[in-house]
Amino acid sequence: MGTSIPPPSVTPAPARAEARASVEEPREPAASARSEAAEVEAELLERAAEAVSAVEALRELEEAIGEPLPTGPVAVPGFEDTVEVTVTETVAVEVLDASQDEYAPDSEAEAAEEARIEVQVEAALAPVQPAVSSNADAFFTAESPGAEPHRLGDRFAGLLSLAKEAAFQALASERLGKTMGSAQGLLSAALTGIGVGGGTAIDEYGKDAALGGVMQPVLDFLYERYWRVSVQGASHVPAGPVLLVANHSGALPIDGPVLQQALSRERPDLQEARWLAEDQVFHAPMLGTLMNRMGAVRACPENALRLLDELRPVIVFPEGIQGLSKPFAQRYQLKRFGRGGFVKLALRTGAPIIPVAIVGAEETAPLFGKLPAGFLGLPYLPLTPPPLPARWTIRFGDPISMGELPPEAAEDMSQVQRLTERTRESIQGMLQALLKERRSVFAG
Numbered sequence: 001m002g003t004s005i006p007p008p009s010v011t012p013a014p015a016r017a018e019a020r021a022s023v024e025e026p027r028e029p030a031a032s033a034r035s036e037a038a039e040v041e042a043e044l045l046e047r048a049a050e051a052v053s054a055v056e057a058l059r060e061l062e063e064a065i066g067e068p069l070p071t072g073p074v075a076v077p078g079f080e081d082t083v084e085v086t087v088t089e090t091v092a093v094e095v096l097d098a099s100q101d102e103y104a105p106d107s108e109a110e111a112a113e114e115a116r117i118e119v120q121v122e123a124a125l126a127p128v129q130p131a132v133s134s135n136a137d138a139f140f141t142a143e144s145p146g147a148e149p150h151r152l153g154d155r156f157a158g159l160l161s162l163a164k165e166a167a168f169q170a171l172a173s174e175r176l177g178k179t180m181g182s183a184q185g186l187l188s189a190a191l192t193g194i195g196v197g198g199g200t201a202i203d204e205y206g207k208d209a210a211l212g213g214v215m216q217p218v219l220d221f222l223y224e225r226y227w228r229v230s231v232q233g234a235s236h237v238p239a240g241p242v243l244l245v246a247n248h249s250g251a252l253p254i255d256g257p258v259l260q261q262a263l264s265r266e267r268p269d270l271q272e273a274r275w276l277a278e279d280q281v282f283h284a285p286m287l288g289t290l291m292n293r294m295g296a297v298r299a300c301p302e303n304a305l306r307l308l309d310e311l312r313p314v315i316v317f318p319e320g321i322q323g324l325s326k327p328f329a330q331r332y333q334l335k336r337f338g339r340g341g342f343v344k345l346a347l348r349t350g351a352p353i354i355p356v357a358i359v360g361a362e363e364t365a366p367l368f369g370k371l372p373a374g375f376l377g378l379p380y381l382p383l384t385p386p387p388l389p390a391r392w393t394i395r396f397g398d399p400i401s402m403g404e405l406p407p408e409a410a411e412d413m414s415q416v417q418r419l420t421e422r423t424r425e426s427i428q429g430m431l432q433a434l435l436k437e438r439r440s441v442f443a444g
Contacts, residue, residue: 205274205303208293215294223261226389227360233396234266241308241351243342244273244315244396247334247427248323250361251382253281257294259315259358262394274307275315276300281324284378301341308349315356316342318420321379325370331362332431340413340420346402347410353400355423357430360392363441390441395430 202208223229237244246259256275263273276299282288297303299316307314317323318337326335346353369383400423409415 202293205295205297206292207274207295211293212295219257219261222387223258223265226387227258227364227392229258229262229360229392229394231262231266231394231396234263236396236398237263237267237270237313237354238352238399239270240311241349242313243308243346243351243353244313244356245342245353245423245427246315246317246356246358247332247431248317248319249326249332249358250365251324251367251384252365252387253277253287253291253324254365254387255358255361256291256296256315256317258361258392259356259394260295263313271310271312273313273315276304276317278317278320280321280379285376301345304345305349308345308351314351318342318424324367324382325380326367328362328366328368331366332359332435334424334428334431337420337424340416343416343419343423344410346400346419347405347416348407350402350407352402353419353423355397355400355426355430357395357397357427357434358392359394359431359434359438360390360441363390364388364392388442391438391443393434393438395434397426397430400426 201210244259244263246255249255256277260273260275263270272295274295274297277288277291277296278299281291282296282298292298297307299320304314304316318341319335320338322335326333342353345351364387365382365384366388367382367384370380371383373379373381400419402419405415
């Protein structure tokens with residue numbers, strides 16, 4: 001910024017009259033007076049224009065930095081010893097009083113011309129009002145459009161108000177997008193269940209990747225906002241083939257996809273986990289097709305071996321349909337783990353067993369009764385309300401050690417039964433610990 005323009009020096013009229021009287025110079029002709037007035041007028045207009053330019057530059061700088069500049073001497077970096085810049089708030093120019101000036105105009109026309117010049121000078125030196133856009137109304141007073149900015153605190157409050165409004169609009173737009181995505185996902189799920197929707201590209205187990213992408217907004221909402229799933233001990237899951245053995249709970253088989261989502265979120269470094277669905281669920285009308293397209297694999301030793309050969313985590317529910325058919329009064333009480341098929345798989349392949357406890361599914365879909373459903377090829381239809389917003393907790397336990405048992409131990413039913421019961425006790429212990437820690441079914 002250059003040096004400021006000093007206000008033009010104009011001697012008061014009485015002082016000029018005394019000075020001219022002491023000199024006792026003869027009065028100059030009218031033409032000479034008008035010439036001198038014209039020079040004074042040109043000089044005043046030139047200085048006024050320069051002053052206006054300086055004021056405009058100062059105001060633009062103030063608006064850029066967001067606060068008023070200090071007045072008084074200001075040192076310019078690099079020129080501290082030579083140049084000082086003085087910032088002044090206004091530039092004042094004295095207007096001559098014609099009644100006391102001996103060089104007053106001789107006619108009314110000349111007086112009117114001088115008055116016009118004075119008005120131009122005053123207008124040129126008036127503060128320039130900045131243009132106010134509709135988005136910055138919060139920074140200015142309501143009394144007069146284009147008024148000076150408020151203090152720094154008021155301007156910060158205005159910025160905060162604008163930021164809140166922008167964030168609300170963005171959030172509303174994001175929520176609308178998620179709502180539309182969820183509605184589309186639910187529609188696609190319903191159409192897939194009746195066999196008229198979904199994509200054409202499915203993997204060798206029946207999963208439809210396109211349906212998974214459409215259903216993801218629904219899964220995100222249920223996982224993050226509705227059930228508010230919390231996960232513990234996900235670091236216990238090793239890379240490579242592993243058997244995740246979990247309790248089956250609730251009247252609806254939704255614990256499989258929720259556990260798969262938990263592992264994919266907590267351990268993205270692992271391959272995608274797949275869960276094994278018992279025949280009663282896998283072949284159920286509509287539900288079985290939907291589960292299969294979302295990633296469920298029919299529970300059988302052949303499919304489990306193929307998944308482990310692909311170095312995937314495999315989710316197993318040893319209770320089977322018995323876990324889903326427990327009445328609400330027997331919630332979180334584990335049923336028998338069958339004949340220990342998962343232990344045989346672990347012994348034959350060397351895959352570790354990770355016990356998993358799931359709390360929250362029993363209250364999400366409590367079983368209040370069973371309706372006959374033989375005509376649908378199902379053992380029963382569960383009498384349950386729509387999924388409730390119970391809070392879920394998933395805990396991964398420590399691996400179950402196989403010791404030094406060789407693969408041939410899979411044929412030793414005593415060893416298989418021992419490891420099966422050990423896994424069951426580990427899951428039951430984690431369930432009891434989680435239930436003691438839980439303060440509320442819905443609050444967690």
